[in-house]
Amino acid sequence: MSKNIFRSVFILLFSLWAAGAVWAAPVVKIGALFSVTGPASFLGEPERNTAVMMVDEINKAGGIKGRKLELVVYDTQGDATKAVQAVNKLIKDDKVVAIIGPSTTGDSMAVIPVVEKAEIPLISCAAGIKITDPVKKWVFKTAQNDSLAVMKIYKHLQQQKISKVAILTVSDGFGSSGREQLKLLAKEFDIQVISDETYGPKDTDMTVQLTKIRNSEAQAIICWGTNPGPAIVARNAKQLGIKLPLYMSHGVSSKKFIELAGEGAEGIILPSGRVIVADQLPKNDPQKKALMDYVKKYQALYKVEGDHFGGHAYDAVMLLKKAMEQGGFTPAGIRDNLEKIKKFAGIGGTFSFSPEDHAGLTSDAFVLVKVEKGDWKLIK
């Protein structure tokens, strides 16, 4: 009898020791929510690819403080209900210490109450201003606010002494948010929106709206949408022989736009993250190193150009890494140290978080680029 007890204690001790050996450097689980499929897949796919690439790289370099990372990715399909299900799974089943994503503002707003309650830090990759305004204790974001892009365009218009503009926005979430900001910020820059036109996300001809704008007194046109709409606008403007300067949003800052708009793209100006003009940046640009690094790696791994949107995930992973290096691996430690990060040069801009600001960027996060000879040209 005593022999049996002895044996079982021995087995118990042994199993504890064996398990302990595995636990010596347990992996740190990070969750990710991206809209890899569905209508916002143009955001989610490069974000997922980038996050996977960066986590692999951190692990290859030995992890963080000797601990490897494990990335658990769920696809939200751009659907808020699925996003909430996935975030619950991440927190309850996978027991992650921090979450990256979601890709869209709608998904982000839906998961915020869940992470706030569970006290898990979230770094959203969506642009909506309401994600971090008002500030939520556990929520941060890496994508630049739409308002920063609007300000960048308006500043440029002011320099050109243009005060009357026409806006042409797409009637979806991205376009309505842009339209709101364009109208809201116009006064601050002494700009009058004298023509306010919209188009549907599936529309294939915008000559009517542009004809209307041509007959107004607008001195410039600002179009707010994601591909393919703006490319059709650019082509239609060329067809109608409209000579007014045409501005686009950061929603089209990828080569695809130039490819789709063809000759119509020439001369178009738009605000963009620095990633598409990484090689044209001056050497002393604080972001240059991170940008060149990202562009090169992404190209090597996925054979396509890394874009603006994947950059949001790059920044989220790198910010997490920095917070973990300084504050350990508990959700509270990560959160507190995220808030302390200052002057972190990433892809989307130079982040400086504070208890009052969980977005961390200024309008310097955008540069203006112009399409010249089928390529992006940095406007200095």
Add this chain to the structure above:
Amino acid sequence: MADFRQLFQYILSGLSNGAIYALIGFGFAVIYNATGIINFAQGEFVMLGGMLTVFFLTVLQMPLAPAILLAIAVSTAAGVTFERLAIRPLRNAEPLRLIIITIGASIFIRGVAMLLWGKDTHALPAFSGQEPLAVAGATILPQHLWIFGVTILIILASRLFFNHTIMGKAMRACSYNPQAAGLVGISVKNMVMLSFMVSAAIGSLAGIIIAPLTMTSYDVGIMLGLKGFCAVIIGGMSSGLGTVMGGLLLGLLESLGAGFISASYKDAIAFIILLLILFIRPEGLFARKESERF
């Protein structure tokens, strides 16, 4: 003068979009006239035409003309396969069930296209340059002339086919009374298949010639298909020229509505017209005689 120029541009834009709707609507009419089915997968043939041409052009590096011909051939084959696999086995089902099958097929084709070619939008090069042509102060692109030209050509060809060839007459006979047509020795099965062939070919041709203007992606078929459907309802399913008039009218009303009321209502205008026609004059504005509706 400025106002006239504006109006004229609206009219021109409306007519060019209308010709596109007419061309797509035409495919609906061909199948409806042979089988009594409204083929809601018609928009997907339009998508297939555009996407296949892009595929042959960029991936297989073929020149434009063979790429177009091959794209039409493959889409036509897809139309025939669709008829053989989904329509023929249920030959005796009522039209409403077959119509629902076509909706299912359209979702299927769209899904396959998405998996094969991804979700990106693609542009085809214009057939003859990008320089806009000025017409009385308004402008159109050479591609629009292609669209007008092809539309006219297809009307003429279908006139000839349906009124002056044995096969065309046989097809019309099937739509009037399949049983009687069968009794006089017309193979109804073959005529149904032929109608799917012709309409897939017309649909894909439409998809190809509009792709340089509207661009193409796996999901363009939904909206274009619906607009084509509106055109054919306005025109009255049975008449060739009526469909064209329906398409042009739809395009015109859309662009004038967008120009003088608001562009936000562009699609609403199309669908309100569709509903009005179905309520008030279900046989269509341009049909000469009563035709049966489901």
